[in-house]
Amino acid sequence: MIVVTGASTGTGASTAHELARRGFHVLAGVRRDHDADAIRSTGIEPINLDITKPEQVKALTARIADDPRALHALVSNAGIQVNAPVEALPMTQWRWVFEVNLFGHIAITQALLPALLRGKGRVINISSIGGKAAMPTYGAYAGAKFALEAVSDSLRREVTPLGVQVVVVEPGGVRTEMATRGIATANQPATQMTPEQDERYGSPIQAINTLMASGTASGVTADTAARVITKAATTRKPRTRYTIGQDAAPIIGLARILPDRTLDRLIATNLRRSRTRSTRRGRSSSRP
Template sequence: MTTSHEIAIVSGASTGMGAATARELARRGLHVLAGVRREQDGDAIRAAGIEPVILDITEPDQIAALAARIGDRPLRALVNNAGVAVNAPVETLPMTEWRRLFEVNLFGHIAMTQALLPALLRARGRIVNISSVGGRIAMPAYGAYAGSKFAFEAVSDALRRELAPHGVQVVVVEPGGVRTEMNERGAATAGRLAADMTGEQRSRYGDLMRAVVSHADAFTRAGRTADFAAQVIARAATVRNPRTRYTIGRDAALMTRLARILPDRALDRLTAANLRPHFPRPAV
């Protein structure tokens, strides 16, 4: 690993925002350790300034190996980007899925932060946590995903206040719709989970799940590109005086603002109105 460039780590860099962020940070002169799950993903992203590393953030041994790879070098930036999307009603989502989602979207990032904090302290570096508009407002069938992101936002706030006296800054990035492969994977997972519902559950939530998948697809297709998102994330990681939070896309900026100012019942009506056009039309 080169010693002539500052080092950044990006988890979840196989595709989408993570891969685009790795490329953008390398373009800005950092040596990027890009966390990927498979060797072929590493081959696809390998380039000048980008060194793929096999990294599953739910595997302690892989996190420890990455920390050992850094050794006593300073770490300029840690971008906690890895994540999974799961959509299902609270009643129907198996506890194994709840735990898996929180392991990836929350606990894995905490484990990464704990392991790499010594290197970040040496560099007075920066932690960039990729949350979501779902970290500020929870749509129906987003209970598990939004719950993990709400928790990630809270952990980020605590961490920012803990590390500020020691020179390490913590920034949260909240994407709205971004055109990545995550939506397709999430839709496939939602279909699988819907198929496992009981007949009674399908009568309660079947139309809702179809509306949620349709809404997510439209939301994503109208969203920003991964390259645009990467520019926001890279700026959050490198600008001299970052804000505590950045949004990606006008949808995220609007929804996070409304979540701060509207009463709960008004937000309930707003989310219902957003979903209504996506419900199946009654048979004539």
């Protein structure tokens, strides 16, 4: 038996289907009834699960306790993406991003760890290349992912001697609804910026949106991402980390070896190019 959080759409849904195809009974965490109806199939049991709601996490724990099957893995995939400059993102949204992308993962891990210990299972935390390299306007999202990486390292060193393996998966560009929503969400705080903030950050926000759209369009499919996650969940001796997508490993590698200032200049150059492409497209679309 495997739990997959954030299984309503995209990578989570594809992972649930791939694991079910491999013969696992999957408890697929969804937040809405119509998502449950959409994903329900052979081997997939939808579970009403918002990882920020203790009563729903508790109900999942009880469901697992009543099942004679061992809990093989927890795939923590639930998450949200909010992008805005550090100065301009309201503190309520900072706290919400961390609540969903970090504290919710910790809460469900704490709740299910006794079952994972009994079954010698594993924890698969879905991070991001943003957990290794933080782009402008990614402060909240990358901050939570950096923290998730650290928590995963600590957890791995605590529970590996007890028979539970901990794996981090770091996707790059993946063509999912979350990425599309992230672009739209990035513009919401921008509409509330002061004129001074808009002057400071308006152009970088547009450049980042262009890069996000490009990275998503050229990214791997959710099914491809699901196969990597399934490998992390099922292979006998998993690596501690897996990347997804052609862009993930190079970006993480550069972040590891390049001096900060060099990486800053590289990112700034990329943004200038993106800004130029965006401006050219805008001029082209405005021609009669």
